[in-house]
Amino acid sequence: MAQSILPAVRDVTALRDAVRAWRKAGLRVGLVPTMGALHEGHLSLVRAAKERCDRVVASLFVNPRQFAPHEDFERYPRDEGGDSQMLAGAGCDLLFAPERGVMYPEGFATSVIVADVSVPLEGDFRPHFFGGVATVVTKLLLQCLPDVALFGEKDYQQLLVIKKLARDLDIPVEILGCPTVREHDGLAMSSRNAYLSEDERRIAGRLNLILHDAIKAVRHGAPIADAEAEASRHLTAAGFTVVDYVAIRHAETLAPVSDASSARILAAAWLGKTRLIDNMAV
Numbered sequence: 001m002a003q004s005i006l007p008a009v010r011d012v013t014a015l016r017d018a019v020r021a022w023r024k025a026g027l028r029v030g031l032v033p034t035m036g037a038l039h040e041g042h043l044s045l046v047r048a049a050k051e052r053c054d055r056v057v058a059s060l061f062v063n064p065r066q067f068a069p070h071e072d073f074e075r076y077p078r079d080e081g082g083d084s085q086m087l088a089g090a091g092c093d094l095l096f097a098p099e100r101g102v103m104y105p106e107g108f109a110t111s112v113i114v115a116d117v118s119v120p121l122e123g124d125f126r127p128h129f130f131g132g133v134a135t136v137v138t139k140l141l142l143q144c145l146p147d148v149a150l151f152g153e154k155d156y157q158q159l160l161v162i163k164k165l166a167r168d169l170d171i172p173v174e175i176l177g178c179p180t181v182r183e184h185d186g187l188a189m190s191s192r193n194a195y196l197s198e199d200e201r202r203i204a205g206r207l208n209l210i211l212h213d214a215i216k217a218v219r220h221g222a223p224i225a226d227a228e229a230e231a232s233r234h235l236t237a238a239g240f241t242v243v244d245y246v247a248i249r250h251a252e253t254l255a256p257v258s259d260a261s262s263a264r265i266l267a268a269a270w271l272g273k274t275r276l277i278d279n280m281a282v
């Protein structure tokens with residue numbers, strides 16, 4: 001049976017009208033923000049939203065403000081038709097797909113900057129990134145005003161940044177993190193995996209295994225700095241071209257830790273022109 005095509009709105013007024021009508025009817029609303037090129041990871045968020053809410057909105061917006069000029073904004077995969085089908089199949093009720101001018105009209109001049117958790121790791125290597133993410137997510141939360149918004153632990157530092165901005169700005173939306181969905185070999189699903197050559201895809205599957213080994217080493221008493229350095233060496237030996245970081249940090253603050261309780265391991269590494277990130281609880 002053919003899947004129904006999802007209703008779509010493209011401006012904030014239409015989005016607010018739809019959400020307001022649902023809430024007036026006593027329905028609970030969930031929001032799943034995405035940049036499209038959807039995969040099972042995104043759909044798991046839609047399903048988790050549907051379990052907790054009566055109606056689910058997914059947003060689709062490739063946010064130019066979170067890409068640096070040298071990054072992959074232009075070649076980022078885009079397929080609204082395919083995404084819409086997948087969302088409908090997962091139980092999504094409404095697609096919010098604004099044009100750039102709706103999100104950033106002429107004269108747009110405001111940025112949301114979250115200190116602390118934005119600063120290390122991704123913040124070191126992509127200094128523009130969290131400002132772009134925090135600004136667009138703040139806008140999406142305020143445009144939609146859902147009961148709950150769902151984000152993947154795949155982007156763990158991003159999840160911490162979003163929890164912090166919602167708390168700091170008194171945005172009345174529950175922020176819920178959901179587990180990372182992985183391929184058969186453990187590679188975290190990502191829209192950017194589509195960039196990988198066959199060879200790179202094989203090597204990519206080593207990232208999660210090397211992080212698992214580092215966790216094991218720490219649990220067996222290896223010093224944290226040694227486990228980080230060893231994992232970094234293994235990534236290079238496996239064929240990763242550049243390792244941005246492998247870091248074992250406090251799971252809430254991302255501050256360096258001296259023991260593994262409440263820790264998270266996070267990593268970012270390049271395969272040619274593709275940058276992969278992953279993380280796990282220690």
Ligand code: AMP
Pocket residue numbers: 033034035036040041042044045150151152153154155178179180181182188189190191
């Ligand atoms: P993106 O379209 O990459 O901006 O991601 C949109 C949302 O999907 C974010 O909350 C991501 O953390 C989440 N996400 C991306 N990949 C995965 C995955 N493999 N498992 C779970 N959530 C994911």
